[in-house]
Amino acid sequence: MSNSERLECPSGQTGAISRVLVVDDSNLQLRIVSAMLKRWGFEVDVATSGPEALQLCLRSPPDLVLSDWMMPGMTGLEFCRRFRALDRDGYGYFILLTSKSDKADVAQGLDAGADDFLTKPVNAHELRARIKAGERIVSMERQLTETNRQVSDALRELRDIHEAIENDLRQARTIQQSLVPERVRIFGSSRVSLLLQPCGHVGGDLVGMFSPGPDQLGLYSIDVSGHGITSAMVTARVAGYLSSTFPEQNVALDRQSDRPFALREPGDTARRLNQRFAADPGVEEYLTMAYVAADLSTGVMRLVQAGHSPPILLRRDGPVQFIGDGGLPIGLVDDVTYDQHSFRMQRGDLLLLYSDGFTEAVTKDGSMLGEDGLAQLLCDSAQAGKGPDLLSDMFWRLTTEMADPDRLGDDVSAALLEYDVLR
Template identity: 25%
Template sequence: MTRKLSILAADDSEMNRRLLTRFITQLGHDIVLVNDGQAAVQYCQATRPDLILMDVMMPVMDGLEATRQIRSLLGEHWLPIIFLTAKADQEDVIQGLSAGGDDYLSKPIDITLLSAKINVMARIADMQLRIAQDAEQLEAYYRANEAEQELAKHVLSSLTVHAEQAATGVQEWIKPAVNFSGDVVAVERSPTGVAHIMLADSTGHGLSAAISCLPAVSAFHSMTQKGFAISAIAREINTQLHRSLPLGRFVAAILVAVDYAERIVSLWNGGLPAALLVDADGKLLRRFESQNAPLGILGNEDFDPGLAVYRWPETATLALFSDGLSEARNAQDKEFGEASMLQVLASVPAEQRMAAVRQAVAEHLDGREAHDDVSLVIIPCEQRQNSMPESAQADAAHTELADWEIRLSFGPRQLREDNCMPALLGWLHQINLNETQFGEVLLVMSELFNNALDHGVLKLSSLQKSAGEGFGQYMEERQRRLQALESGSIEIGMNYRVDAERALLRLWMKDSGEGFDFARQDMARLSDDGQQTHGRGLALVRRLCESVLFVGSGNQVEVEYALK
């Protein structure tokens, strides 16, 4: 027997109601009796039975009209209705089914047939109930999933959309293949004002791909703010992803540092299409091809943090894009490709290049959907001062501080892994410099440290930068010597003192190199294109500091900065 049902019987005949009560009770179900169709409608307004046995011919409201109103009342909820009537010709059956009935049973009623029809309707009702419950569960799951998707979008947006994009002029375009993009763009400025940009493309599509990029984005922002170089950031992201991502998951990425003051772009490419640097006319200056495996594949011992470095001319544009863009196929199965990208970049002025590429890709696809996430980053490269991000440091009353001194020494490992400047930056954050002082002292410290490393420890000559391709050769040699460094050190000291008139911050730096003839040093030299190739850093230090003094063989420099 099926489960016990609540059955509503509508019939104007007292004898029929008695027979139905006896039959239904014998079948083990509960029965509710009404005399007409209107009473059946009113009962369904208050209570929902499991099944209705409906007479056709009744006073006040017949069974056909009652069935129509009950169907309208219940909406999408299905309730089985069986008509009971002495009229059983084809026209009557069709009329009853059209009114909303599910079956017909002729009078006099056969209890065996009635039992079978009730069992059939009960099974159908149970299936309908399960379907409705499943639909409710799916709807609840859909609503919960939508809420989770919105939360994920908010988190991803807060990590990837950054105010530094406006300050640097970087433009981005991301077109996801599904709801979420596995491509992300992050922009941040270092404490010295160098712009850092990352385009990352995670394996797969959707939310899982976007989540895979989160450790990369988080490390990129935090390490840039702490003063780490692009090479150190790439290494740390690779370590985190190698540890956290499952086998077969990785993140192809390009990390870029743009030094506007020096007109230098430094780039690490792991698994993405070649980044393209073009001049004002769109002529290709440099292709930065992928020289590395995507992030997360190799262990730390096998990871290569080496950068490609290039000094651009007066003005240039750097284009980064994912393989979803370069491999976007049209109706003829032709890829968009690098050649099309270069053609578009050369066809319009620099400020129109983002819009022109987007339009070209749309025309290439001609309404078709790309099979992969599409992303494009346009980076304007022009010579200007590196504008530093706003400092969180508050103005401080230095005259209230006691005198203090700090000393620190960096050996080969710290120099190779490029972890020195973040440590020095940590010092500055501890002494409550105001925003102007923080920026100027950081510039002084950076210039002196880079001079000590390049010319003292690594024994590089600035004269290498002067001729033709000299700058590129200089940077390649610098990386080679730095990676092979097994000995050498830089010692740094800083002290603070207050006299009767002013507060002074004294910084000294000593390297393990042989020094130089600082008395005869030519402080400035021009390259073939008329640009000053070296000496500008020391000139800046002299302008910002009260005094600059070389001692010993020239491998130690002492400066004093006045805290006005």
């Protein structure tokens, strides 16, 4: 072998292949092949049989195996199968040394797991070429393995992040549901029921009620712009502004001197809420609201409709009336005044405050439910149940009519006042 041949090292210690295992029952062949490999800078292990080679593979897995095909006991073909069955990190390139050239023999070797073949006696130039080819395969496999490891680590991290977000969202949903602690409450002979169904974990709808004294009721339905966590955070803030637990923080309640709290005019309540939002530059969202200040002793209702869907008044004798004429949303424009409407409820009348998740629900024919559809929904459900059962029936009928009953396009909420129905 010339000096130039000895200097042309295909890979050596810095390449993808550094450790080579040579397996042959001929000591002469072992010496010849291992000598060439060592000159090229490889670490070389030798074995004279398949079982001995397997033990070496277990102790120190090789990057490349050069194995004779014809060996007593365990053939190179069987050794190749056993080698492929080993549990190891990374790919090991396998070259069978053989005098066989028949296509059936080659197919048999490939089926056993061999990557390449080299005829005996071994030619140095051909061996170097086969090793270089093997090194490209091993290098690509290791790059792919590393890429897969990075992808797996990234997916694992994403799963952990997703699980943490899911846990946070579930907790956020629990907190948001706690903003509506009472879903049903009796006020003398009247009853209020509430429905809150976010389209996701959390939503931007809010319904609620509060009572500063006998026969006094504040009832509201609110829809914050947008969806998701940001909207939910705004609803939490608004719930504090209309708190039933801490009346001194409720902008809808007024207390002068030693007199008990009283309901402010709805228009004044909407104006105060608008001032709160305008004073906070960090809040870009706005909200629509339907708010009713009710005198349950007389049935007189005072309503402000700040850009919200018009409430439905269902009379005991059947007629349906939509109340209100719009108005600007809360937090959209500074220094807004709000008009209010007054009307009187009679015994057995129903008043429904609701979000546009009802009216804008897409039905099976591709159209939106709309106000007429919602009015019919209320009339049908009023025949089927009362109180919370009525609202549950409405929601069931809504999802039954929807094009995709398993996916709400928007939050769905409602506040129902059944006036003087319990006597």
